[in-house]
Amino acid sequence: VQVVESGGGLVQPGGSLRLSCENSGITEEYYGIGWFRQAPGKEREAVSCLTNSDGTTYYADSVKGRFTISRDNTNNTMYLQLNALKPEDTAVYYCAVHIGANAHAMAYLIDPTYWGQGTQVTVSS
DSSP: OEEEEEOOEEEOTTOOEEEEEEEEOOOOSOEEEEEEEEOTTSOOEEEEEEETTTOOEEEOTTTTTTEEEEEETTTTEEEEEEOSOOGGGOEEEEEEEEETOOHHHHHHTOOOSEEOOOEEEEEOO
């Protein structure tokens, strides 16, 4: 399984970005895919996750109403739309996949098996 992120960058507060996560090599139907982030000096946190088989989602409280996770199974790509960005959203964002997990399990219980290399999101004026 390979996971590759793209779409990070520098944006002003209140701005928007869209992150992409292209995955390959997954043959199972039931898996979780999601976004995690880690800021300097802070622990990694789950931002948003999605269950591939039924589309159920998880969002961290800090991003609800601002971020939207979606997928396009025709091109094996998952997206995270980031709106109304705040300086505290600054972090390296990682895409992850775990076979056999749903969105909430990925967010709370499981250390995902497959990770991308990360993409930097910086929110600053």
